[in-house]
Amino acid sequence: MRQRTVYLGALFVGALLSAWLLQYLTEGRGALPPAAPHDPDYYMEDFTTLTMDRRGQAKNRLRAIYMAHYPDDDTTEFQQPELEIYRRGRLPLFVSADKGWASANNEVILLRGNVRLWEDDEAGARILDVQTSEARVLMDDEYAESDQSAVINTKNSTIAGIGMRAYLNDSRLEIIRHEHTTIR
DSSP states (O other): OHHHHHHHHHHHHHHHHHHHHHHHHHHSTTSOOOOOOOOOSEEEEEEEEEEEOTTSOEEEEEEEEEEEEETTTTEEEEESOEEEEEETTEEEEEEEOSEEEEOGGGOEEEEEEEEEEEEEOTTSOEEEEEEEEEEEEETTTTEEEEEEEEEEEESSEEEEEEEEEEEGGGTEEEEEEEEEEEEO
16 A cells, blocks of 8 residues: 555656646747748739849849748749849840749749740740749849759750750850750
8 A cells, every 4th residue: 555655646746747847848948939930921913023233224024923022031932923134235034934932132033833934036036945844043143043854945946855054144055964956
């Protein structure tokens, strides 16, 4: 009987210590701060924004049917983004996708789903058309890349492969792993 009482007493003391420890950890010093919610602080529908360079010249124009900004990590998400990239002495390049994500200060833009990059000549005829499923655009470096399948169409050829690098300012493209080329 005495041994049973000792076991019950020890069990009771253990329960009290567990309850105290749980309260201590959840009340303050030992508790982890709650995770910040990833909720937008503002959103816009059918918006357009124009970015200027240091000389006051248009640098790029971004349009989307929906944009949401998230204050916890200062990122932005887009639905159906369309980017127009202006280049000195050249016609603009255009980029579109189903979805997009931009880092703080729009330094990196990630595009997903039906990503297209194209360039038209002065008469409006398509001279370059690139298609892939995902791309990363580094705005300050005027550079884009993808590690997915990519197809590059020009007036005279079609080049397909895995992975692509695009140097936007001088319209130079590279396929990382060439699969096939068709010359017309």
